[in-house]
Amino acid sequence: MDKLFDFELTAELLQFGFVQTALLAAAILGLLAGVLGPLIVSRNMAFAVHGTSELSFTGGAAALLLGVNVGQGALAGAIVAALVLGLLSRRSSDHDSVIGAVLAFGLGVGVLLLWFYPGRASNKFGLLVGQIVSVDFASLALLGGCAVLVLLVLLAIYRPLLFASVDPEVARARGVPTGLLSPVFAVLVGVATALGVQTVGALLVLALMITPAAAACRITANPLRATVLAVVFAEVSAVGGILLSLAPGAPVSAFVTAISFLIYIVCWVASLARERGGRRRGVVSSAAVAAPAVLR
């Protein structure tokens, strides 16, 4: 562990192309996760993200077995999962149980597929906990291309999507196509999740997709500010996690999750402190109810 702060070694490793590629991949992923995160949190989709990531593992395992590109397999698995989850759970009341059922089955299939695969065990492990340093140029191109696509679609649908996410009933009444936006957003999340599976692995994708956004939403209610903060937190976690993992040669996932969780704890404490301060000032707003401007 004393290698953790061996900056010379870190600087040395940064010379390598594959390390730079990994950092670039992490930066792209952090941006995507940060931008999507607050909407995922608003829509209560954390478990759906988890389900989608597990099922992208199934897709990756299938691709491994079939001998096609694992990244594309994971992508296909995540998109299918996002669509299936979106279509099967149209009511929020049974959303979680649908995800649970589909997720368990999908993981079982993935395990079976890996068992069929005759190759090395490290490949199997990589899909679960990530192996970002194995990202090659082709994967980077796929990652970049998908990221640009996701961001463009999100830019186009952002306002009605936010409306539908936080205030679905009025959004519907105002003509927002809420039924169309849900599956579109699910696919965007699915793509981003599949890309995350490549880098931090299926099991830890939540560390980038959910934790930074949840932390940001703890300390601000401004949707725009929450998005900016979530991007910053996700970048710090993803890029910082890789940098820290370089010298000790430890798994990237451990550092990414540790950093994002630390940020979350700090934001949580900050929000508690602010709440306590806010309660003392809260007298103002109840007085405003008692003497409403309109009745004067």
Place this chain on the structure above:
Amino acid sequence: MSVDRDAAPDLAVPPASGTAAVSLRGATLSYGDRILWQDLDLDVTPGEFIAVLGPNGSGKTSLLRVLLGLRPLTEGTARIVGEPPGRGNRRIGYVPQQRAMEESVTLRGRDLVGLGLDGHRWGIGLRGMRNRRAKVDRALDAVGAHAFADAPVGRLSGGEQQRLRVAQALISDPEVLLCDEPLLSLDLANQQVVSALIDQRRRAANTAVLFVTHEINPVLPLVDRILYLVDGRFRIGRPDEVMTTQTLSELYRAPVDVVRVQGQIHVVGAQSGLCEDQPHHLHDHLPGED
């Protein structure tokens, strides 16, 4: 989505007046063989305040859904602000039931109001930010919501949230305001604040108001006419015409007493099913909705 756009006007009934804010002709809505209401003719003039009353499941909310373009009529025609109902008509404002928003939702009061202005538009809306902010501020001022405009909506009281809802509905300057039980679960003081805001708007801007409610008393002083729906039948008229023992007994086809106590109206039914004072259902959600 729209209702009988091309239907020829029925000569037997007078054609819908061009100046009516809302106009229904022979409007019928049914789910399968269950008829919510039938042959409803209604003209709402600009500036008129109509209360829509009736027991649970009588199709009050469904009437609003028809006017919002979210449901087609089974028969008949509907026009609102001179057009057939269609999704996302900017000239219609909508105030929903107060429903506790999740405390964790990442949204401030001013964002909720702003979404009423341009939340339906594509893109992220970076252009015209200053103009938008001024409009949102004006809307917040009009409902006295400035003090809590920057607080997370999930932390606000029901009354504060409903004031924001009114601002959200009014910011697009609607000609018709559709309100679905906006006073539900508010205390008396906040019921008065919210209904006064809606009344103020219709007087200032001549906005027609369709106000679905299970409790007439909080809005009784504001109401011009009542549409009372029971089991497929209906009555339309001034409160003193509709809220009588005779009319409601006919409508319910059961003995009903209408009692006036200190300027309030209470409907006392022989059957407990007539009791109007229970809080409501989350919408008349019936098969085929959405």
